[in-house]
Amino acid sequence: MGKIPTPLIKTILLVIIILIGAFFRLHQIADLPPGDDFDPAYYGLDALRILDGERPVYLATNYGREPMFSYLVAALYLLLGPGTLGIRVASALVGIFTIPAMYLVGDEFSKLSSLKTLRQWGGILAALILALSYWHLNWSRYGVRAILIPLFFAMTTFFLLRALRKRRSLDFLGAGIFLGFSFYTYQLAQLLPLLILLVLLYDVITRHSFNKQDVLHFLLLFGTALLIWLPLAFYAYSHPGVFNQRVWGVFIFSDSPSVSDQIPELLEKGRQLLLLFTIEGDLDLTINLPGRPLFNPFLSLFFFAGILISLWRWRLPGYLFLLSWLVIMIAPVLLAEKAAMGKRALGALPVAILLITLGLTWPLDNWFGQWRHDT
Numbered sequence: 337m338g339k340i341p342t343p344l345i346k347t348i349l350l351v352i353i354i355l356i357g358a359f360f361r362l363h364q365i366a367d368l369p370p371g372d373d374f375d376p377a378y379y380g381l382d383a384l385r386i387l388d389g390e391r392p393v394y395l396a397t398n399y400g401r402e403p404m405f406s407y408l409v410a411a412l413y414l415l416l417g418p419g420t421l422g423i424r425v426a427s428a429l430v431g432i433f434t435i436p437a438m439y440l441v442g443d444e445f446s447k448l449s450s451l452k453t454l455r456q457w458g459g460i461l462a463a464l465i466l467a468l469s470y471w472h473l474n475w476s477r478y479g480v481r482a483i484l485i486p487l488f489f490a491m492t493t494f495f496l497l498r499a500l501r502k503r504r505s506l507d508f509l510g511a512g513i514f515l516g517f518s519f520y521t522y523q524l525a526q527l528l529p530l531l532i533l534l535v536l537l538y539d540v541i542t543r544h545s546f547n548k549q550d551v552l553h554f555l556l557l558f559g560t561a562l563l564i565w566l567p568l569a570f571y572a573y574s575h576p577g578v579f580n581q582r583v584w585g586v587f588i589f590s591d592s593p594s595v596s597d598q599i600p601e602l603l604e605k606g607r608q609l610l611l612l613f614t615i616e617g618d619l620d621l622t623i624n625l626p627g628r629p630l631f632n633p634f635l636s637l638f639f640f641a642g643i644l645i646s647l648w649r650w651r652l653p654g655y656l657f658l659l660s661w662l663v664i665m666i667a668p669v670l671l672a673e674k675a676a677m678g679k680r681a682l683g684a685l686p687v688a689i690l691l692i693t694l695g696l697t698w699p700l701d702n703w704f705g706q707w708r709h710d711t
Contacts, residue, residue, distance in 0.1 A: 349460050350439055357435045357467030361428040361476045366421050373622045376423045376479035382406035383413050394571045396578045404520040405481035423479040430483045431476025437490040439463035444497045448654035454697040461693045471630040484521035485682045488514055500539050512557040516564025524683040527664050534660050605670045612677050635692055642691030645698050661687040
């Protein structure tokens with residue numbers, strides 16, 4: 337681990353990791369998972385309407401859905417023909433493209449760290465963990481729009497972190513583009529601006545500076561995202577009873593507005609969330625191996641190690657960012673009904689991979705590195 341990897345070595349390793357990830361996501365994709373479900377079927381129907389000439393900004397059927405995944409399925413139907421295969425391949429391709437995106441955000445985050453092993457191998461390890469992750473693999477093969485969330489969150493965060501490191505307008509523009517288009521993926525994207533605002537606020541506070549260039553960069557980021565989001569915003573304004581109806585339909589406070597009445601349920605949801613990562617995941621056979629947690633015991637150990645390290649070093653650059661990302665993106669699991677917890681937590685998938693990467697590399701520098709020095 338001590339030898340600095342060359343760009344060529346990293347590129348070769350990344351290509352191998354992508355090929356491994358592609359194999360797991362495409363192998364027997366027509367037959368596994370067995371059977372079809374009604375959620376993926378809606379995207380097939382959407383794709384047929386798109387191919388017939390419709391150009392929806394938002395889809396009102398099945399409690400309301402963002403359209404990007406349906407357009408992707410329509411493109412696959414042009415190549416593969418209508419059917420389940422096109423829906424699953426669309427999902428798998430998104431999952432495959434998320435692997436290099438995870439490398440980019442992992443490598444960029446690693447530049448914030450003083451840990452030598454993390455700086456050298458963080459991106460490669462993050463990509464490898466994602467490629468082999470059951471959580472991501474499961475949803476890469478299922479065929480629903482939520483699989484777009486890890487890709488767009490990773491790319492938005494990559495450009496944001498690089499923008500704050502290099503202070504280049506092009507990177508702020510990239511963050512704005514991916515943020516804007518993320519609103520067309522899945523409801524979880526509506527939480528992403530909150531995370532970005534917190535990151536920008538933290539950056540300003542730690543630099544003790546807020547100048548004209550900062551104003552222009554922030555306007556570029558949010559202005560670009562706003563322009564891309566406007567058609568969807570107009571639809572939401574024009575159809576108040578349709579937009580986000582699924583969100584309010586599963587919100588645990590929708591029937592009882594009193595927080596005190598919901599405290600026992602919130603505590604139970606907290607327990608389920610802890611089990612979700614470690615012991616027991618979704619029980620529904622159509623979306624999961626019944627009870628399979630998001631991480632195996634090995635990854636769970638390093639996931640929680642990464643959380644503890646981040647809590648311990650929260651004042652240093654990057655660690656508070658990890659904690660904020662995790663808290664914001666697991667909130668939907670706490671505040672919604674129990675069904676499909678693994679899907680509703682997908683906004684936390686990239687940061688969970690980063691936390692595992694941190695948990696894996698920290699001992700290499702702090703324990704094994706000291707052992708090598710002593711011997």
